[in-house]
Amino acid sequence: MSGRASRALPFPFPLAPGQISENRRQILSALAASDPGFASLPIRSIRTATLLRMRDEVDRLCLGGFLLRTYGDLPVTVSSRMTSAAGKFVYSRQPGSFSGCEIRLSTDFLFRLRKGPFHLNGLTVQTPQEAFLIVFEHEVIHAAEYALFGRTGHSKRFLTLAHGLFGHTETVHALPTRSAEAAAAGIVPGAQVRFVFEDRPLTGTVARVGKTVTVMVPDPWGAYRDARGRRYRKFRVSPGLLIP
Ligand SMILES: [Zn+2]
Structure with missing residues (x-):
């Protein structure tokens, strides 16, 4: 130009x-x-x-x-x-x-x-x-x-x-966007993370990263089911509370 x-x-x-x-x-x-x-x-x-x-x-x-x-x-x-x-x-x-x-x-x-x-x-x-x-x-x-x-x-x-x-x-x-910050901390879709919910430690898989992180935790009574029939419960967790 x-x-x-x-x-x-x-x-x-x-x-x-x-x-x-x-x-x-x-x-x-x-x-x-x-x-x-x-x-x-x-x-x-x-x-x-x-x-x-x-x-x-x-x-x-x-x-x-x-x-x-x-x-x-x-x-x-x-x-x-x-x-x-x-x-x-x-x-x-x-x-x-x-x-x-x-x-x-x-x-x-x-x-x-x-x-x-x-x-x-x-x-x-x-x-x-x-x-x-x-x-x-x-x-x-x-x-x-x-x-x-x-x-x-x-x-x-x-x-x-x-x-x-x-x-x-x-x-x-x-x-740094939130997802970039989360990625730097190892929190990316598919990653395994731990967190505490109502005094219980839970482990799940990251599904989505936004302002909060969506984590799917295996649970026999969960409302979500994957292709193999396993059930999950969905949690939205603040990124600062997750341990990769
Ligand atoms: Zn642009």
Whole structure:
């Protein structure tokens, strides 16, 4: 996207590295000044107004208002149930339609960020606030790429945009999600785990890892039956209570 193609983009591109860090500094100080919950360490809360301000400031400083012109009031929402990704761009499958698009961010992820450094999208940052902003930037690139080309993914084109606007050099959200943390502790689907339930030690097999871990424990009176007719009882256990 260098040369001719970049001149066709409806915003200045690429930005100088100094401009990118200056944009980020301005955005973060504006958000922190207006939302004490977001400014705290660890982050306690985030207001809807802060999410929309983040969108507007990123759009104004980095994309010359392109998002507003294309999407109008693009919703930015948070979800506490999103545990496998830090952010997500939801878009309409109808080509050319910008209604129904949304950027969704995980508060489950946000509120668990403690102390840096955090490594994401090829950058290393120190604060949870900056890590959150960089997750948002990644989703903004999805929104911009979708608006420009009608589709978006982690292609070379995506990376060119992400690098030119935000200095990202990778597209991995290399931040610990719950399932990544659980995997590091040996808690993965299929693994045998032990835990204590009503003072009794139980052993079972991990079926699913989310906010809680679903464990199937052999039990002759269990409500679940596998293909071989063995019965199980299902437990949802907090990952911290499991011994691999
Ligand atoms: Zn992505």
